[in-house]
Amino acid sequence: MTLSSKRYEVDDILAAQEFYHSRQWTDGLPVVPPTANAVQACLDWAMMPADHLVGIEPVRNRAITAEKLAINAIMAGCLPMHFPVVIAAFTAMLQEPFLVHGATASTGGCAVLVVINGPVREEVGMSSSFNVLGSSDRATTVIGRAIRLILCNLLDVRPGQIDRSTLGHPGKLSYCIAEDEDNSPWNSLAEDQGVPHEASAVTVMAAGAPRQLMNEWTTKPEEILDTFCAEIKANLRHYSIYPGNYAIVIPPQLRTHFDEAGWGRKEIQQYVFENARILRREWADVGKGAVVGRRGDQEYPALPDPEHLLIIAAGGPAGGFGAVIPPWLGHKSKAVTVAIGACLDCEPPAN
Amino acid sequence: MTLEILDPTHEGDTSGFALASRLSALEGATVGIISNGKRNTIPFFDAFEDEMKRTYGVAEVVRRIKSNYSAPADKYIVKEAENWDAVVAGIGD
Numbered sequence: 542m543t544l545s546s547k548r549y550e551v552d553d554i555l556a557a558q559e560f561y562h563s564r565q566w567t568d569g570l571p572v573v574p575p576t577a578n579a580v581q582a583c584l585d586w587a588m589m590p591a592d593h594l595v596g597i598e599p600v601r602n603r604a605i606t607a608e609k610l611a612i613n614a615i616m617a618g619c620l621p622m623h624f625p626v627v628i629a630a631f632t633a634m635l636q637e638p639f640l641v642h643g644a645t646a647s648t649g650g651c652a653v654l655v656v657i658n659g660p661v662r663e664e665v666g667m668s669s670s671f672n673v674l675g676s677s678d679r680a681t682t683v684i685g686r687a688i689r690l691i692l693c694n695l696l697d698v699r700p701g702q703i704d705r706s707t708l709g710h711p712g713k714l715s716y717c718i719a720e721d722e723d724n725s726p727w728n729s730l731a732e733d734q735g736v737p738h739e740a741s742a743v744t745v746m747a748a749g750a751p752r753q754l755m756n757e758w759t760t761k762p763e764e765i766l767d768t769f770c771a772e773i774k775a776n777l778r779h780y781s782i783y784p785g786n787y788a789i790v791i792p793p794q795l796r797t798h799f800d801e802a803g804w805g806r807k808e809i810q811q812y813v814f815e816n817a818r819i820l821r822r823e824w825a826d827v828g829k830g831a832v833v834g835r836r837g838d839q840e841y842p843a844l845p846d847p848e849h850l851l852i853i854a855a856g857g858p859a860g861g862f863g864a865v866i867p868p869w870l871g872h873k874s875k876a877v878t879v880a881i882g883a884c885l886d887c888e889p890p891a892n
Numbered sequence: 893m894t895l896e897i898l899d900p901t902h903e904g905d906t907s908g909f910a911l912a913s914r915l916s917a918l919e920g921a922t923v924g925i926i927s928n929g930k931r932n933t934i935p936f937f938d939a940f941e942d943e944m945k946r947t948y949g950v951a952e953v954v955r956r957i958k959s960n961y962s963a964p965a966d967k968y969i970v971k972e973a974e975n976w977d978a979v980v981a982g983i984g985d
Binding site: 544546547548549550551552553554556557560561566574575576577580599600601602603609612613616640642643644646647690694695696697832870873874 | 893894895896897898899900901902903909931960962963964
């Protein structure tokens with residue numbers, strides 16, 4: 542064994558719960574005791590030495606090692622086969638554009654949305670269908686939970702410590718979904734970000750709670766998207782006016798209408814880019830007149846450009862529902878996609 | 893039969909950070925204020941600056957605003973801070 546973490550001896554599994562809870566090392570739910578054997582199995586699956594440096598948290602210079610990620614993944618309920626997804630998600634979060642410290646410390650109270658693409662979805666038994674935004678399966682639930690425990694235990698992102706969220710939202714416990722690539726007429730989200738079709742990948746986004754919507758009374762793409770745009774505009778009016786990444790979740794029933802009309806990702810992105818925007822003076826309609834100033838006629842788009850819209854195919858087969866997932870705070874944090882198993886800092890072969 | 897379990901937290905201090913030495917007095921000092929740039933910092937720091945000068949004899953107050961209120965201070969501000977006697981990192985919402 543090459544594990545270097547401090548070891549503790551407890552009487553049994555129940556004692557382990559109280560041990561971790563009493564030190565604020567949990568999210569309040571029971572945890573799986575991270576024994577050396579269980580942690581080593583994760584590292585073996587990912588073919589990583591315990592001291593492998595996954596990344597460095599840039600604000601406090603904290604080194605994030607594979608061993609510590611594995612301990613928290615086990616606690617969250619992960620199996621070894623889930624661990625490479627956890628590594629990739631946290632690698633993505635440590636990339637500078639994600640701004641991990643700001644996103645997790647802010648009073649804004651976002652959570653880290655993790656979207657999974659590629660063959661790994663099937664390999665580890667992820668579901669993209671029923672109840673997709675509410676813990677649809679074991680794999681996505683425990684992977685999302687692992688992210689939260691890692692933030693708590695490695696970066697002190699606990700409520701009242703680094704986490705200064707005024708409200709937070711339920712997605713903080715686990716906010717991980719897999720895209721429904723098999724039943725989607727479009728390229729996957731990861732492919733849209735440049736990842737090859739054969740590769741598995743994760744996309745992370747500092748995200749607010751999902752805002753659910755419904756429109757079952759039209760088949761026209763424009764009218765369906767008008768409902769999505771209305772929800773995005775509500776976020777611009779009520780929460781933050783800054784443009785950034787927005788994600789929209791489109792279940793099969795609505796996807797069918799887009800497909801039949803010949804609309805793909807590009808057409809959807811363009812329509813939302815053109816229509817999801819408000820004038821600053823609209824803030825006066827929702828009690829924010831004090832900050833309208835002289836710029837009432839200034840237009841604020843939700844998206845800096847069409848590509849900032851992340852389109853996620855997911856959800857159960859029936860129902861004209863959809864969801865808008867707003868950004869934490871506009872452009873302050875950017876969504877990041879990383880291929881699972883890829884080394885971001887590796888040198889190319891010498892020859 | 894007992895169970896051996898592992899510590900899930902960050903162990904050891906690899907950051908290399910240490911507290912700066914404390915000032916014995918503020919009189920005649922140059923004090924920087926690094927603001928996160930939110931609206932309400934302006935009246936608050938106006939009053940704070942006035943209080944430091946009037947009550948504590950601070951010679952100069954340098955006010956700087958971060959370009960991104962959720963990110964660490966810009967490098968040029970950190971560089972400039974090397975010339976100050978003390979820094980107040982201030983936020984306002």
